[in-house]
Amino acid sequence: MKEIEQVLAQVPLFASLPHDELEYLAAALRPIQVEPGTLLFREGECGDHFYVVLAGQAQVIKALGTPEELLFSVRGPGDFIGEMSLLGRDGLRTASVRVLGHARLLEMTRGDFDALLQRQPALAYEMVHLLTARLKSSQDNIVHDLQEKNRQLTQAYEELKNAQTQIIEKEKLESELEVAHNIQMSLLPRWLPQVADFDFGAQIAPMSAVGGDFYDFIPLDGQMLGIAIGDVSGHGVPAALFMALTVTLLRAEACRTCSPAEVLRGVNRQLLNLNNEGMFVTLLYGVLNCATHEFTYARAGHEPPILCRADGEWLDPDSDLECGQLLGLFNNPLLCERTLTLAPGSTLLLYTDGVTETTNSQSELFGGERLLAAVCAHRNSPAQAVCKRIWELVTAHRGDAPQRDDITMVCAQAG
C-alpha cells in the first residue's frame, strides 16, 4: 500500500494532494496487471473507469481498425487514461486504448472519481491544466497529420495526373495504330477471286496491330490471275509502311509483264531506289493461267509452295530451294521461274514462315512436315476451310506461348 502511495505521489495529477488523500486513494484504487496487446477499452463504448499508468505504456488510438486509424498518443508511467468519458456528458469513450508490453495500472470507478473531485475541488483545476496541455498536443498532432495527409494527397494527385496523361497518350497511340491497321488491311484484297474451276482462300494474322505480311490477288489480262504472298523484315509500323510500298509496287509491276521473275526484279529495283532503311522482303509471286491450270512463279527468298494432288500425293517443297534471293538487297537478285500444274483436285498453299516457325512453350517448331500433312489431310475441304483448319492447328500447337511473327496463308484449289 505504501508503494502505491509513493507512486501516486509521483503522478502529476495527484502531486498537489495532501498525504491523507493519497493514503485514502492508495487503499481505494484497485491495481491491475494487463497483458501485452490488451485492448483496455474501445472508442464509442460506455466508459465507467479511469486509469493511472504505474508501469508500461498504452496507445491512444482513434478510428481503430479502419483505414483512417490514427495513433493519437502513447501514455506512460504517471499518465492517466479514460478521463474523457468520465468528464463527458454522454460517458462514451472518445478513443480506443491498447496496452503495449506488460503494464500495471490503477483502476478507479466513476463513483470513486466523482467522490475524489468533490473532496478535492482543486484537483479539477489541475486536471483542466493537464487536459489543456493534452488538447494542445492533440491539436498539434492533428495539424501535423493533416499536413502529412495533404502532402500525400498532392503526391497522389500528381501521380494520377501523370497516369492520366500516359493513358491519354496510350489511347492516342492505340487509336493511331488502329487506323494504321485499318489502312493496312484495306490494302489486302477485300474479296477472294471468283474464277471458274478454282476456289481460293486466304488468312492473315498479324503479330501486332500492324504487321509486315501481305498477300494479293491481281486480276491480269484474259485468264491470268496474279497471286502474291510476302513477308517484310521486322514488324510494327516500319514493316507495315514497307509492306504498303511493296504491295503498291507489285501491283504496278504485275501489269507490265506476265513474267513473275521480271515482276520481282522490277519491284526490287524500285525498293532499292526508295528504301533507305535497309529493309528486305521475301516474296513469292506467281501467275495462274486459269485455262491451262499452270501456275508459274518466282520465289524471292520466300518459302516454296506446297502442292498436294487429289490422290494425296504431294510435291516435295524442298525440290525448289535453289535460286531465289530476298528483295531489297541487290541490284540483280538471282531469281528463277518454275511452273506447277494444278490438276483438278489439287490444293496449292502459299504461306509465310510465321506458320512453320510458330513455336510452343517447349520451343518446338510447328514445322514444314506438319504443315504438309495438314494440307494433304484437308485437301478435300474448301480452300478457305483449309486455311482456317491450318490456323487452328498452328494455334493449338502454340498453346500458351505468344505469337512471335505474322502468319499468312493463301490457298488455291483446282476444281
Added chain:
Amino acid sequence: MEIIMSQRQGRVPVTVFHVKGDINTETYEQFQAQAQQAIQAGTRYLALDLAEVSYVSSYGIRAISQVFTWLRDTSQGEDAQALDRDLKDGKWKSPHLKLVNPSSQVRRVLTTTGVDMFLEIHDDLQRAVASF
C-alpha cells in the same frame, strides 16, 4: 543465344563469332547489335561459326543479311561492279562475311532464302579464315 568473339589472322585479320543457340525473333537484335559493335570497332572480315546453332529463323536470316549490308557498306565501291555482274549468275560471294559449319536444318534455311547465293559456306573454320 551467346556469342564468343575471337580474332584470327589469315591473309587479313578475321573476327570470328562463335554463336551458341538459335538466332530467332528473341535473339536477332542482340546478334545485330554485337555485329554492329564489332564493325564499329574496325571489323571488316567476319566469319560466323554456326556449329552450335540449331536453328536460324527468318528473323535470323534478316539479321545475317543486315550484317552483310553493313560490311558491304564499309567497303563501298570496292566490288560493286563485280557484284552487279556476277551475282545474277551465282558467281559472286561476299568477301567480307562467311558462314562456317551450319547444321543441315540451318543450311536449308540459308538455301530457301537465297543467302547461300551470296555468302560462302565452309565446313572448316581454319579454311574459312584462310579464304578471306
